[in-house]
Amino acid sequence: xxxxxxxxxxxxxxxxxxxxxxxxxxxxxxxxxxxxxxxxxxxxxxxxxxxxxxxxxxxxxxxxxxxxxxxxxxxxxxxxxxxxxxxxxxxxxxxxxxxxxxxxxxxxxxxxxxxxxxxxxxxxxxxxxxxxxxxxxxxxxxxxxxxxxxxxxxxxxxxxxxxxxxxxxxxxxxxxxxxxxxxxxxxxx
Amino acid sequence: xxxxxxxxxxxxxxxxxxxxxxxxxxxxxxxxxxxxxxxxxxxxxxxxxxxxxxxxxxxxxxxxxxxxxxxxxxxxxxxxxxxxxxxxxxxxxxxxxxxxxxxxxxxxxxxxxxxxxxxxxxxxxxxxxxxxxxxxxxxxxxxxxxxxxxxxxxxxxxxxxxxxxxxxxxxxxxxxxxxxxxxxxxxxxxxxxxxxxxxxxxxxxxxxxxxxxxxxxxxxxxxxxxxxxxxxxxxxxxxxxxxxxxxxxxxxxxxxxxxxxxxxxxxxxxxxxxxxxxxxxxxxxxxxxxxxxxxxxxxxxxxxxxxxxxxxxxxxxxxxxxxxxxxxxxxxxxxxxxxxxxxxxxxxxxxxxxxxxxxxxxxxxxxxxxxxxxxxxxxxxxxxxxxxxxxxxxxxxxxxxxxxxxxxxxxxxxxxxxxxxxxxxxxxxxxxxxxxxxxxxxxxxxxxxxxxxxxxxxxxxxxxxxxxxxxxxxxxxxxxxxxxxxxxxxxxxxxxxxxxxxxxxxxxxxxxxxxxxxxxxxxxxxxxxxxxxxxxxxxxxxxxxxxxxxxxxxxxxxxxxxxxxxxxxxxxxxxxxxxxxxxxxxxxxxxxxxxxxxxxxxxxxxxxxxxxxxxxxxxxxxxxxxxxxxxxxxxx
Amino acid sequence: xxxxxxxxxxxxxxxxxxxxxxxxxxxxxxxxxxxxxxxxxxxxxxxxxxxxxxxxxxxxxxxxxxxxxxxxxxxxxxxxxxxxxxxxxxxxxxxxxxxx
Numbered sequence: 011x012x013x014x015x016x017x018x019x020x021x022x023x024x025x026x027x028x029x030x031x032x033x034x035x036x037x038x039x040x041x042x043x044x045x046x047x048x049x050x051x052x053x054x055x056x057x058x059x060x061x062x063x064x065x066x067x068x069x070x071x072x073x074x075x076x077x078x079x080x081x082x083x084x085x086x087x088x089x090x091x092x093x094x095x096x097x098x099x100x101x102x103x104x105x106x107x108x109x110x111x112x113x114x115x116x117x118x119x120x121x122x123x124x125x126x127x128x129x130x131x132x133x134x135x136x137x138x139x140x141x142x143x144x145x146x147x148x149x150x151x152x153x154x155x156x157x158x159x160x161x162x163x164x165x166x167x168x169x170x171x172x173x174x175x176x177x178x179x180x181x182x183x184x185x186x187x188x189x190x191x192x193x194x195x196x197x198x199x
Numbered sequence: 200x201x202x203x204x205x206x207x208x209x210x211x212x213x214x215x216x217x218x219x220x221x222x223x224x225x226x227x228x229x230x231x232x233x234x235x236x237x238x239x240x241x242x243x244x245x246x247x248x249x250x251x252x253x254x255x256x257x258x259x260x261x262x263x264x265x266x267x268x269x270x271x272x273x274x275x276x277x278x279x280x281x282x283x284x285x286x287x288x289x290x291x292x293x294x295x296x297x298x299x300x301x302x303x304x305x306x307x308x309x310x311x312x313x314x315x316x317x318x319x320x321x322x323x324x325x326x327x328x329x330x331x332x333x334x335x336x337x338x339x340x341x342x343x344x345x346x347x348x349x350x351x352x353x354x355x356x357x358x359x360x361x362x363x364x365x366x367x368x369x370x371x372x373x374x375x376x377x378x379x380x381x382x383x384x385x386x387x388x389x390x391x392x393x394x395x396x397x398x399x400x401x402x403x404x405x406x407x408x409x410x411x412x413x414x415x416x417x418x419x420x421x422x423x424x425x426x427x428x429x430x431x432x433x434x435x436x437x438x439x440x441x442x443x444x445x446x447x448x449x450x451x452x453x454x455x456x457x458x459x460x461x462x463x464x465x466x467x468x469x470x471x472x473x474x475x476x477x478x479x480x481x482x483x484x485x486x487x488x489x490x491x492x493x494x495x496x497x498x499x500x501x502x503x504x505x506x507x508x509x510x511x512x513x514x515x516x517x518x519x520x521x522x523x524x525x526x527x528x529x530x531x532x533x534x535x536x537x538x539x540x541x542x543x544x545x546x547x548x549x550x551x552x553x554x555x556x557x558x559x560x561x562x563x564x565x566x567x568x569x570x571x572x573x574x575x576x577x578x579x580x581x582x583x584x585x586x587x588x589x590x591x592x593x594x595x596x597x598x599x600x601x602x603x604x605x606x607x608x609x610x611x612x613x614x615x616x617x618x619x620x621x622x623x624x625x626x627x628x629x630x631x632x633x634x635x636x637x638x639x640x641x642x643x644x645x646x647x648x649x650x651x652x653x654x655x656x657x658x659x660x661x662x663x664x665x666x667x668x669x670x671x672x673x674x675x676x677x678x679x680x681x682x683x684x685x686x687x688x689x690x691x692x693x694x695x696x697x698x699x700x701x702x703x704x705x706x707x708x709x710x711x712x713x714x715x716x717x718x719x720x721x722x723x724x725x726x727x728x729x730x731x732x733x734x735x736x737x738x739x740x741x742x743x744x745x746x747x748x749x750x751x752x753x754x755x756x757x758x759x760x761x762x763x764x765x766x767x768x769x770x771x772x773x774x775x776x777x778x779x780x781x782x783x784x785x786x787x788x789x790x791x792x793x794x795x796x797x798x799x800x801x802x803x804x805x806x807x808x809x810x811x812x813x814x815x816x817x818x819x820x821x822x823x824x825x826x827x828x829x830x831x832x833x834x835x
Numbered sequence: 836x837x838x839x840x841x842x843x844x845x846x847x848x849x850x851x852x853x854x855x856x857x858x859x860x861x862x863x864x865x866x867x868x869x870x871x872x873x874x875x876x877x878x879x880x881x882x883x884x885x886x887x888x889x890x891x892x893x894x895x896x897x898x899x900x901x902x903x904x905x906x907x908x909x910x911x912x913x914x915x916x917x918x919x920x921x922x923x924x925x926x927x928x929x930x931x932x933x934x935x
Contacts, residue, residue, distance in 0.1 A: 013837055014837055017837045017841060017842075021841075021845045024845075024849065025845075025848060025849065025852070028849055028852045028853070028872045029852055031856070031868050031869070031872060032852055032853070032855055032856035032859075032860070032865075032868070032869055032872065037862075037864060037865070040865060040868050041868065044868050044871060044872070047872070047875070048871075048875060051875050051878070051879060054842070054845075054879055054882075055878075055879075055882055057837075058842070058882045058883055058885075058886040059886055060882045060885070060886065060894050060897075062894070063878075063882055063894050063897050063898065066898065066901060067878070067901065070901050070902075070904075070905055071871075071875075071901065071904075074905060075871070075904065075905055075908050078908050078909065078912055079864075079867075079868075079908070079912070082864075082912040082915065082916065083864070085916050085919060086864065086919055086925065092861075092862040092864075092865060092926075093926070094859075094860065094861040094862060094865075094926070095861065095928055096859060097812075099859065101815075102815075102855060102858040102859040103855065105815075105818055105819065105822055105854070105855075105858060106851050106852075106854050106855030106858060107851075108822060109821075109822055109825065109850070109851045109854050110847065110848055110851035110852075112822075112825050112826060112829055113825075113844070113846075113847025113848070113850065113851060114844055114847055114848070115829070116829055116832075116847070117840055117843035117844045117846070117847050118840055118843075118844055119840075120840070126888060128888050128889050128890035129890055129892050130890055130891045130892055130895075131889050131890060131891075132889045132890070132891060141891060142891060142894060142895075142898075145891045145892075145895060146895060146898070150895050153899060157898075157899055157902040157903075160902065160903070160906050161902060161905065161906050161909075163906070164905070164906030164907075164909040164910050165906075165909055167909065167910045167913060168909035168910055168912065168913040169913075170913070171910070171913025171914055171916065171917055172912065172913040172916045172917075808931055808932075808933030809927065809928065809931045809933075810927045810931060811861050811927040811928065811931075814857055814858065814866075815858055818854060818857060818858045821854075
């Protein structure tokens with residue numbers, strides 16, 4: 011019963027929050043609602059018994075990614091509303107609605123995959139974090155290492171891309187603006 | 200001897216190349232006329248030498264090279280000079296030589312002088328291939344070659360405008376050329392079928408092999424081959440119902456009419472029948488031969504009847520050619536092959552002479568063809584008058600002339616065969632022939648000088664041209680005297696045709712009958728057309744309106760019939776098919792092209808450089824993929 | 836009882852919301868948000884199916900997706916900063932430089 015209530019609270023809340031994310035004109039509102047939605051999704055993970063995944067969701071998404079967005083936003087002017095020219099909003103909602111309809115029809119159908127054998131079954135009497143660790147460091151070791159290298163590469167890339175000429179304020183110093191534009195033109199040539 | 204064969208064959212070809220390659224673009228060059236005439240004369244001399252050789256030592260057979268050799272099919276470029284082909288070679292080269300010399304005078308003022316000689320020599324070359332080939336394939340090549348040259352030469356004045364004539368279905372030289380060419384294609388299909396039948400059943404196209412194999416073939420097959428080959432001959436020799444092209448072919452220059460459409464090319468059909476005499480002489484194909492003879496007699500009469508009322512000087516001669524071809528076919532159909540060949544040669548001489556004379560008259564009258572506008576021209580054109588007179592005497596078959604011997608022999612053989620209907624038609628036609636040929640002569644050279652009122656100033660042809668025509672005149676008179684020599688020479692190769700005792704007995708009487716009829720015809724013509732002053736000829740309007748006159752003048756409405764029931768429906772059908780082609784075939788091709796173009800044009804708008812719209816398109820694509828996934832999972 | 840279908844339908848709906856976001860957003864930062872929404876939706880589906888079958892593979896995939904998302908954000912934000920330095924805007928209509 012409590013699972014039922016929790017699911018619906020989480021489901022409705024995430025849907026509303028994500029709708030705000032997608033529809034809001036203000037970057038700050040969007041980001042905040044996104045962060046909140048992600049917290050609630052971690053709640054769904056807990057409901058599903060994926061405790062470790064829920065924790066990771068909280069740490070990585072809410073902790074790291076959203077912090078990254080928050081820092082990045084400092085470079086942009088977040089107080090202004092974003093002006094977006096909409097060419098044909100009806101079409102967008104039509105496509106999105108159609109997509110949603112298709113998914114609802116598809117997923118509300120009864121699942122008929124009875125003969126599917128679990129490849130890495132949940133071990134009884136072991137905590138979720140332990141079970142995940144056992145699978146991750148045995149069967150998924152190589153992808154795990156690759157993911158680690160990818161994260162390293164992404165980190166270096168992020169530093170280099172964002173860190174270039176970090177000491178200049180691009181919006182205030184016109185001299186550097188011109189210098190940049192000259193360089194860019196050269197690059198373009 | 201082999202070299203002589205090649206000289207006779209290739210001298211005209213060299214002439215054609217000489218004129219065609221080096222002088223095609225240059226203005227009139229006398230050198231071309233001189234060189235080409237000389238080369239044809241060389242070919243003639245070679246032919247004479249060959250004839251003497253053949254008479255003494257028999258046929259010469261040379262194989263120049265392999266032409267087609269695929270699997271079982273083996274066709275060499277082989278040439279056979281035997282009694283039949285050497286006769287044809289002599290006739291062709293002699294007439295060609297004279298016509299070439301004549302043309303140097305006749306075409307003197309034409310700006311396409313060089314082109315004319317290139318075509319004319321090419322024609323002689325093709326004709327030589329036709330008569331000399333030792334197989335049916337070579338014969339067919341020559342056959343088509345003369346067809347092409349005929350087309351080129353009839354349409355020689357292709358730039359002449361289309362215009363309609365009162366009684367003349369031909370509207371322009373190019374029209375006439377196309378008509379001749381297309382009609383010949385129709386007939387050539389028959390010929391081709393015959394050749395294929397021979398190849399399939401005999402496995403070879405060499406004359407000797409084929410003729411040796413003939414007795415082993417089934418009767419029905421022999422009849423089919425004979426019919427198919429004769430259809431080819433009908434086209435080339437303008438037999439009914441494929442005859443209309445010949446009179447329209449008179450649109451070409453007169454030397455061409457003389458050489459191609461009187462003396463040589465049109466006799467190719469007769470030559471084919473004579474050449475294939477082992478086939479046509481078989482008992483199994485007797486029906487076909489009788490048909491050939493009957494058709495020949497019919498055409499002889501039919502053409503002569505049209506010539507009675509024709510006004511166009513060249514058309515009269517052309518119709519008489521048609522009529523004489525009918526005589527030749529009658530003889531060939533009756534099995535009198537050597538007589539047919541003899542008449543062919545005699546006819547070539549006097550008809551070429553007649554045509555060249557007519558050409559002189561035309562030339563003098565500034566290309567006026569209507570004999571109603573001529574008359575009394577013997578004063579100014581004595582030479583031409585004499586030549587045309589001789590030729591007409593020969594044509595009418597009066598004694599001592601060439602035509603007398605040959606035509607009389609044909610009429611006798613019809614009597615001898617017991618085909619009295621054919622005989623009667625041929626005798627009556629002989630009288631008509633005399634009438635219309637002298638009608639033409641009297642209209643042109645006797646009577647009132649009608650041309651004066653119309654402002655013509657006729658003058659005779661160049662002297663050297665008249666001199667060059669002399670050999671033809673001599674032969675037109677004397678060729679018949681050598682009938683016995685010819686008989687002895689030719690029957691080494693062709694089957695002899697002996698008259699029965701009964702016919703021999705009646706021969707003088709039959710000959711006299713023909714002569715009387717001919718003289719009657721001439722006399723009527725004299726009475727009617729040669730008078731002067733009070734006796735002068737006047738147009739009889741009432742008679743000209745009569746049904747018979749109209750029927751004959753309009754060529755029995757055959758050209759009109761062809762026009763209305765073949766040409767016009769075909770034109771309509773062609774136009775319809777053209778529209779269908781445009782709508783369906785073109786439409787389909789255009790649809791593909793336009794479809795690709797339109798699709799590109801529309802889908803190009805997707806590439807507008809805006810990332811946002813690209814994202815939208817990607818979204819559409821993703822949606823489509825999801826839909827496909829759903830649908831396939833439902834179906835699958 | 837909450838079945839797997841509930842989670843899947845929720846996942847589909849959230850994905851569609853993200854999809855709408857991707858389609859209608861012109862601001863690049865907002866586009867990133869929309870993609871995050873889509874990624875989270877997919878994660879829910881993986882976790883739900885994994886739990887339904889008692890299999891840990893679903894969670895594994897979710898982990899890797901989170902890793903990919905994290906690196907995408909790191910690189911993507913760096914690029915966004917560069918673009919902003921160049922154009923002073925993140926609007927796709929403004930920064931489009933390709934000629935259609």
